[in-house]
Amino acid sequence: xLGAIRNLFASGEEDRQPExxxxxxxxxxxxxxxxxxxxxYKVNGEPFAAIxxxxxxxxxxxxxxxxxxxxxxxxxxxxxLAALAALPRRPAVQLLSPAETHTYEQVCAIGQLRLAGxxxxxxxxxxxxxxxxADAVCRTVQELGLRRxxxxxxxxxxSQALKHDWLQLWYQPKIDLASKRLSGAEGLIRVHxxxxxxxxxxxxxxxxxxxxxxxxxxxxxxxxLRDFDALAGNGVPLKLAVNTPVSAxxxxxxxxxxxxxxxQSPAWPGLILExxxxxxxxxxxxxxxxxxxxRAHNCNLxxxxxxxxxxxxxxxxxxxxxxxxxxRSYVTACDSDRTNAGVVExxxxxxxxxxxxxxxxxxxxxxxSHKLQGIGCHVGQGYLFAKPMxxxxxxxLLRRRTVVDPVDQARESLGRPLPALRFxxxx
Numbered sequence: 354x355l356g357a358i359r360n361l362f363a364s365g366e367e368d369r370q371p372e373x374x375x376x377x378x379x380x381x382x383x384x385x386x387x388x389x390x391x392x393x394y395k396v397n398g399e400p401f402a403a404i405x406x407x408x409x410x411x412x413x414x415x416x417x418x419x420x421x422x423x424x425x426x427x428x429x430x431x432x433x434l435a436a437l438a439a440l441p442r443r444p445a446v447q448l449l450s451p452a453e454t455h456t457y458e459q460v461c462a463i464g465q466l467r468l469a470g471x472x473x474x475x476x477x478x479x480x481x482x483x484x485x486x487a488d489a490v491c492r493t494v495q496e497l498g499l500r501r502x503x504x505x506x507x508x509x510x511x512s513q514a515l516k517h518d519w520l521q522l523w524y525q526p527k528i529d530l531a532s533k534r535l536s537g538a539e540g541l542i543r544v545h546x547x548x549x550x551x552x553x554x555x556x557x558x559x560x561x562x563x564x565x566x567x568x569x570x571x572x573x574x575x576x577x578l579r580d581f582d583a584l585a586g587n588g589v590p591l592k593l594a595v596n597t598p599v600s601a602x603x604x605x606x607x608x609x610x611x612x613x614x615x616x617q618s619p620a621w622p623g624l625i626l627e628x629x630x631x632x633x634x635x636x637x638x639x640x641x642x643x644x645x646x647x648r649a650h651n652c653n654l655x656x657x658x659x660x661x662x663x664x665x666x667x668x669x670x671x672x673x674x675x676x677x678x679x680x681r682s683y684v685t686a687c688d689s690d691r692t693n694a695g696v697v698e699x700x701x702x703x704x705x706x707x708x709x710x711x712x713x714x715x716x717x718x719x720x721x722s723h724k725l726q727g728i729g730c731h732v733g734q735g736y737l738f739a740k741p742m743x744x745x746x747x748x749x750l751l752r753r754r755t756v757v758d759p760v761d762q763a764r765e766s767l768g769r770p771l772p773a774l775r776f777x778x779x780x
Contacts, residue, residue: 372397373499374414378407378433379422379449387420387449387481390490396499404429408436415442417499420481422449427462431469438473445497446470447478449485464692479685498555509552511561514544515568521545522576525741526750527594527712527734530726535751537592538584539627539734540577541741542569563600570601574610577624580744581616587751590618594625594655599632602643611650623651625676629658637671644673655712659700677704679730681715688720694728701729 375391375398377384384400391398401407404425419437421430430448437444448466451459463480470477478493514520520542527537544552561569577593584591601607607626615621626647633640633656644654655676679700687693697713704711713725716735725733742750 374416375418376401376407376416377420378404379425383422386485387490390487393487394491394494396494404433411440415440416444418445418497420447420449424451430466434470434473434475438475443475445476445478447493448480450480450482460691509544509546509557511557511565511569514557515565519544519546522573523741523743524747525734526739527732528738530730530733536732540573540593540595542573566598567601567604570597571605575614578614578616581621583748584751585618585620589751590620590622592622592625594627597626597628599628603639608646608650611652625653625655627655627657630656641673674709676710676712678712678714684713684715684721688724698728
């Protein structure tokens with residue numbers, strides 16, 4: 354959780370967090386656009402002309418987010434990462450690229466810094482390029498939950514959400530990158546609080562008890578099975594995917610749930626359960642057994658966030674999956690970042706060799722989409738195409754057979770032209 358929790362006995366105020374702390378290290382003129390963007394979202398950014406005074410300030414205040422201008426020298430940034438990693442609460446770090454286009458040396462330097470930060474336990478955000486647009490800063494603020502209106506919300510637990518039936522399954526379209534047709538959708542959990550509106554998973558999932566996570570997973574799977582009929586009623590038999598912890602594969606009677614609750618329509622294309630790479634490699638034997646059982650019920654496993662873990666190529670051969678989802682950290686700027694592009698190319702090539710479908714998550718620009726299509730990635734997902742939306746809005750989208758709603762949303766949030774999409778399902 355970002356921000357230290359106040360001493361409730363001293364303040365007398367419950368469920369409140371201190372205001373987020375953001376440090377900006379760099380020349381005033383260069384960090385000014387970032388500081389202005391933070392102000393739009395009511396987040397205070399404190400500038401420092403050099404790294405040493407910024408590090409001195411961490412003795413009094415532990416920052417939640419630090420922006421590092423690479424014009425201060427790569428060596429100084431490496432020193433800053435080491436110092437930030439030693440803080441009691443490690444901040445997220447976002448690098449400010451020196452130019453819109455990178456030389457080979459700059460690409461290597463950025464990649465090395467990101468890797469060094471991650472190895473030290475820091476959350477390294479995708480590097481920002483000049484002129485540091487406000488929408489890009491906004492995405493960082495939202496991802497880290499630094500907006501004051503979010504920080505001031507009372508804590509909602511998964512247990513409460515389950516008890517009061519506040520959970521909703523939203524859907525984000527998955528697009529065939531070659532045909533630009535809708536190829537499926539991922540179900541994403543949200544809490545619809547009666548007073549505070551929509552609350553995202555990072556606010557109610559951390560620290561949840563295993564029994565609550567199992568109850569959530571069961572509810573999500575059953576919702577996805579029930580929702581198929583509502584979605585297919587519009588002539589688009591979509592293959593839906595939902596996230597599943599490994600413990601649920603072992604402890605929930607998923608095969609029985611599929612046998613008893615699966616849609617009876619012959620058009621049902623099946624269900625995909627997404628499991629993260631770092632979880633599944635811990636017990637491949639169990640994963641193989643479960644995968645074989647689920648396949649008999651037209652349910653396949655997908656490995657989520659692939660590339661974020663440390664699977665060897667030998668292990669990759671053993672993974673019982675039909676689909677690989679490439680981690681968004683490599684999708685971001687894959688059109689301009691040689692390191693990211695190289696990683697994606699290797700993953701896609703291996704997936705093709707093993708007969709697996711590839712899905713790139715977190716696509717936000719047309720350049721990224723075109724690059725991924727050229728590499729041979731099959732499916733894309735991200736704000737470029739559509740944000741996650743309530744089931745009712747998704748049904749309306751399918752009924753109109755148009756992408757007007759999500760495209761308009763993406764244009765408003767990203768300010769970029771988008772390609773025309775055909776939202777008819779693949780035969």
